[in-house]
Amino acid sequence: CGVFGVYAPERTLEVAKLTYFGLYALQHRGQESAGIATLKQGRVYCHKDMGLVSQVFNEDILEQLPGEIAVGHTRYSTTGSSLKENAQPFITETRLGKLALAHNGNLVNAVELRKHLTSKETDFVTTTDSEMIALTIADEVNSGKDWIEGAISAFKLCTGAYSLTIATPDGLMGVRDRNGIRPLVIGVLRGESADGERYVLSSETCGLDIIGAEYVRDVNPGELVWITDSGLISVDWAEKGEKKLCVFEMIYFARPDSVMHDETLYSYRIRLGRQLARESFVDADLVIGVPDSGIPAAIGFSRESGLAYGEGLIKNRYVGRTFIQPTQSMREAGIRMKLNTLKDALQGKRIIIVDDSIVRGTTSKKIVKTLRDAGATEVHMRISSPPVTHPCFYGIDTDNQDQLIAATKSVKEIGERIGVDTLAYLTWEGMLEATQEDTNHFCSACFTGDYPVSIPEDVKRSKLI
Ligand code: 5GP
Numbered sequence: 047c048g049v050f051g052v053y054a055p056e057r058t059l060e061v062a063k064l065t066y067f068g069l070y071a072l073q074h075r076g077q078e079s080a081g082i083a084t085l086k087q088g089r090v091y092c093h094k095d096m097g098l099v100s101q102v103f104n105e106d107i108l109e110q111l112p113g114e115i116a117v118g119h120t121r122y123s124t125t126g127s128s129l130k131e132n133a134q135p136f137i138t139e140t141r142l143g144k145l146a147l148a149h150n151g152n153l154v155n156a157v158e159l160r161k162h163l164t165s166k167e168t169d170f171v172t173t174t175d176s177e178m179i180a181l182t183i184a185d186e187v188n189s190g191k192d193w194i195e196g197a198i199s200a201f202k203l204c205t206g207a208y209s210l211t212i213a214t215p216d217g218l219m220g221v222r223d224r225n226g227i228r229p230l231v232i233g234v235l236r237g238e239s240a241d242g243e244r245y246v247l248s249s250e251t252c253g254l255d256i257i258g259a260e261y262v263r264d265v266n267p268g269e270l271v272w273i274t275d276s277g278l279i280s281v282d283w284a285e286k287g288e289k290k291l292c293v294f295e296m297i298y299f300a301r302p303d304s305v306m307h308d309e310t311l312y313s314y315r316i317r318l319g320r321q322l323a324r325e326s327f328v329d330a331d332l333v334i335g336v337p338d339s340g341i342p343a344a345i346g347f348s349r350e351s352g353l354a355y356g357e358g359l360i361k362n363r364y365v366g367r368t369f370i371q372p373t374q375s376m377r378e379a380g381i382r383m384k385l386n387t388l389k390d391a392l393q394g395k396r397i398i399i400v401d402d403s404i405v406r407g408t409t410s411k412k413i414v415k416t417l418r419d420a421g422a423t424e425v426h427m428r429i430s431s432p433p434v435t436h437p438c439f440y441g442i443d444t445d446n447q448d449q450l451i452a453a454t455k456s457v458k459e460i461g462e463r464i465g466v467d468t469l470a471y472l473t474w475e476g477m478l479e480a481t482q483e484d485t486n487h488f489c490s491a492c493f494t495g496d497y498p499v500s501i502p503e504d505v506k507r508s509k510l511i
């Protein structure tokens with residue numbers, strides 16, 4: 047999912063529009079539903095629906111969302127089914143007024159939290175863990191705490207991955223879980239108020255760029271930022287938080303123009319491709335990438351190996367990412383809509399095809415067949431991440447373990463299944479080294495099964511073979 051938030055009391059007619067553009071840039075993080083909630087003098091205005099940001103909103107709707115503060119959300123489902131009621135932001139009543147919350151991530155202790163809330167006779171509207179976070183905050187606030195104290199007490203009950211933007215009548219809150227598994231950045235709109243600055247929160251820096259906000263810094267793991275008329279204050283709510291950023295965000299999920307660790311992910315992905323070429327060179331006539339996510343690594347592979355880079359597959363820009371569609375049959379139909387070959391570029395050539403990951407193997411198999419149909423004489427597949435052997439419990443929809451092709455098959459067997467001449471994956475070490483950061487500061491559990499936030503046994507059993 048993508049989350050966004052803006053605090054700009056001088057622009058009550060524009061906060062919704064700023065959020066709209068922010069969400070527009072974060073569309074890749076979820077295409078199932080979109081929503082914006084604004085707060086104007088404590089009153090909440092909200093519009094959310096199934097579909098893309100551009101389908102859910104228009105000028106008229108945005109004009110009906112005035113406020114000093116706005117939060118927004120783009121969703122793809124990990125828990126809770128794809129229903130309109132599950133669209134975010136969630137609105138909840140508290141003794142201090144209404145709050146609107148947008149969540150990216152996934153709680154691993156949702157069952158426990160639900161029991162805790164049920165014992166207090168809380169009513170649920172939806173089936174999602176995100177609503178439970180909102181209700182837990184409301185419950186803590188209603189016991190007499192202020193927004194910050196109440197939120198902190200609630201976060202101490204929430205285990206798992208969450209980056210949140212929360213609008214309240216008194217200010218805008220941004221939060222990351224104690225491990226900072228999902229990203230969240232702070233930006234500033236300059237020249238807005240008497241002292242010059244108004245703050246923006248976004249899942250990725252591409253959401254700041256689109257509205258001309260300047261990147262300030264990341265929200266830290268275990269940090270809460272509270273944005274009001276007097277500026278931004280920071281509270282470390284989780285003692286001893288340890289950074290465990292999702293490495294899949296860097297490899298695949300986040301946009302290549304977003305910045306993490308002071309560089310675009312495009313640059314990181316080029317390095318992955320270079321490393322891949324060092325680890326698994328094979329001679330060929332042309333290196334191509336699977337659009338869009340495999341392209342930077344393909345360019346890196348070409349630069350490092352000295353083999354020519356070119357385009358071989360063209361993507362229909364108006365079809366969404368296939369993996370966001372909920373069912374297997376829809377996914378299979380999706381890929382046929384999505385990619386076409388450049389036949390004259392491929393005819394009679396030995397091709398190296400680079401992609402960021404293989405999850406189920408269905409996309410890759412189709413791509414290989416398409417390349418052969420176009421006349422490629424050899425197809426060598428290179429993957430810029432290690433085999434995905436374990437499901438994600440922290441908000442990326444890699445499905446149950448039995449659907450992950452690398453959970454039960456060797457690299458050789460996968461190669462045979464998808465029909466390539468050779469297949470090689472990047473090593474785990476190579477992937478982490480290329481981050482140029484402390485390698486302990488990442489979650490890479492879908493490649494290792496080493497989950498940094500422990501998963502309750504019943505939850506584990508639901509997804510593991
Ligand atoms: P597959 O061959 O596993 O069906 O699909 C691999 C390709 O689809 C890669 O290009 C990857 O970017 C994308 N992909 C498909 N499904 C998923 C998914 O569930 N999670 C992620 N991260 N990527 C996926």
Ligand code: SF4
Pocket residue numbers: 227291292293294295437438439440441442489490491492493
């Ligand atoms: Fe990211 Fe994989 Fe960890 Fe999930 S398990 S948070 S996808 S690295």
Ligand code: MG
Pocket residue numbers: 336337338339340401402
């Ligand atoms: Mg891809």
